[in-house]
Amino acid sequence: MIDANLKTIPARSARAISGHSMGGFGAFHYAGHRPDLFSYVGSFSGDLDLMNPAIRAAVVGSTQSASYGTPTVAMSAIFGPPVWPLDGVWAERSPAQHVGSLRGMGIAMYFGDGGNLLVDPIQAMAEVVVRQTALVTSANLTAAAIPHHLVDYGDGSAWAPGCTGKHNQDACLQADMDHFVSLIMERLQRP
Template identity: 70%
Template sequence: MKFLSRAVLRGRVAALVGLAAIFGMLGVFGPAAPAAHAASTPPHFADGFGLTVVGQPKWMDDNERTFTFQVKSDQVPAYSVLPGQVSGEHTVMVTLPAGYDGAAATRYPVHYTLHGAPEYPNAPRNKIITERATEGLPLITVTPNGGGRGWYSNWVNPGALGRQNWETFHLDQLIPLVDANLKTVAAKEGRAISGHSMGGFGAFHYAEHRPDLFSYVGSFSGDLDFNTEIRAAVVGSELLEQYGTPAVAADAVFGSPVWPFDGVWNEQSAAQHVRSLRGLGVAMYAGDGGDLTVDPVLAVAENRVRQTALVAAANLTAEGIPYRFADYHDGSSWAEGCTGKHSQQACIQADMNDFVKLIMKRLRHP
């Protein structure tokens, strides 16, 4: 066997190292060890439309699909907060499509989805539901703060909190802010809106008031009819501190709930004002509570919101407006783990999955 001198050996090792570096740069060998994830920067947001950005976007995890940012609004300068919230600072959660590039020309439609009460816009389950439903799709999803009891409305008697103009905040401020800072299809053909429970009311409420903004509306177990016991649920949310502190008066949001002073309740009841949804895609989802002896509070709650969807469906039919109503009863045929109760993640995931498929057939997208 022929032995090499140390000088020759060192020279050959150095040459191999040099070749490895060159091939590594060319992608032939690849990295010597797994490279750490190269973090990207989420989009930067500028102030505007009455909103001040007080917290720039930050990714919620290493997947870099969903970020949150915080704004202050002159329309809701303070609000009843849930634990961990800062009154006057509104967190907004945004999920981007894979491959989103703020420097590219590609524009995406936006799905606004409204949370229930009392809930956080960036609750972990909201992120999971959104990311699963939109995997691989060219769609931006925005979940704004609606407060623990905001009811997606401009309040009649906000009291010491000051203005509680949630509708103005979302429709006149947040939507144009999103369009100005993200690559969106900034038109009716590029927007849909949906919501769960309180948010289901909010989605119909917003679409009825501003059909020029949205192409599709969806209610997931929404509180659509204020001429039922839903009125008591709204009042309860105003009075109970679990929906945020400080609690507010029973007439804060929609005025007096007692006839003959309940005119605002009647004007804002979504099930009775579906006429303006003509031309929009409309979808509703609800169970019947399944076995009402199991989790009776959530079972009965879902049973009653289903009745509000039936009223909305009857009024849509009377107006000749087509709609989809996924009336899945005990949930057994709708989704694994869904038993037809209110606020079940498995049910809401199936609702969202179905709704996203519908809107992607209607919205303008890449």
Template identity: 65%
Template sequence: MRRVAAGAAVLLGLVGATPSAAAEGAPPVFADAHGLTVVEQPSWVDGNERTFVVTVRTAQVPAYSVMEHQVSGEHAIMVTLPDDYTPGKRYPVQYHLHGHPDRPDTVANQRMFEDATVGVPLITVAPNGSGRGWYTNWAHSPAALGQQNWETFHLDQVIPFIDANLRTIPTREARAISGHSMGGFGAFHYAERRPDLFAYVGSFSGGLDLLNQELRAAIAATTQLPGSGTPTVPVDAIFGLPVWPLDGMWNARSPAQHVGPLRGMGVAMYVGDGGDLLDNPIQAVTENRALATNLVTRDHLVAAGIPHTFINYGNGSAWAEGCTGKHAQPACLMADMRHFVRLLTRHLTQP
């Protein structure tokens, strides 16, 4: 029935026009567009009626390594609308890229988006990036999965798809991108590859320096971990082999060393130092190593004369209650997002 409804929308001439209005209290109705096929229409995640999930398919990533609650080839896109989303108004959009191993449509992400945007006229969109997609077009896509063109999926399909189906302000000046951990890498990588799309970029504990040997080892490890998705994939699948002279793709796609395209864009980085390394040592060390990649990126931004916001909140004690500077800590991430949204309200085009 959902596909029939989408087809009816096409027949009624709604595609390419102003996004169709849903019944009062219902989420928006989406139509296929820009290479994405809607396989499940939006449904509210709860009674607050601010956040919904729409599920699509794309030939750019026809199948992928799945984690729990995922169906290979079906891509969940979670959207949080402003609490004043009304006809006659259009809104700026923040795209937020999840970390590894995570999904876009989690309760934690929903709460972060909704809490940070209370009273803020901003749409937040979180697309699927898979547990190990790494927000890039893969060097060697496994035959069992088909092409893994995550970058093409997100930049060339998801963004215009959202503009076609929601009341967005479809311009660079009204669009931002952010991400956590793996998603922080993705946000900077996408902003550097397509500065024509984004006016602001934010990284929350992102792994930003692909020349860092520890980060290379961690990314290579994600290809082999069942917890990052099944099936596992060859070590060289994503960026190629991480050793000279076969590491050209690693070097070319490292955000830290290619900050030039960010000139004229708002730039923000948030990271802790891990705090007490004996307390939750895995998350502590992970954050500490993320800090190292952020410091390299900051140095390149300074050398290039690119203005930016860099917040190293250390052990988190002065950043947010419950934040102890660990990686993927909800209290830290919430504080990151609240600060970033305040920047966006001052710099993005407003309704």
């Protein structure tokens, strides 16, 4: 649809995909399942490891909160039951455990450490969890000898003004995107 309606270069060499939080999961999921479409993938504090119990709780929680959509749906609606031995879809769709199809693609992951946990503890803990998922993904990429960029900006103080290393902060996300764009512009085909 994008290639049909916008002025693009309709080729893998001209495409990148990225996302924040669950969008980071989506970007890695799409890139991993369609490596023929993308030459670079990025995650900004992404939920990359569906085997992580806290990520599972967040996904299941989103099915039960009216703030994520009404009506709510069954807890198993997204990836099936989140418990072993019924969690096969969770394991199958987890980008952290399925990195092989990313070989040859540019890969970048960004995250903070949550900063001061006493300030906005929900966003701080959310970032602590996604940091863990990026580290698992990085370890699996390293074990598969797949090069990647891993940017841990800690409490954010040296990353961008206003970034405190927490989840869902505009200042951190803008700095992530600025850095990511600099990486993809070195690699992507341009007119």
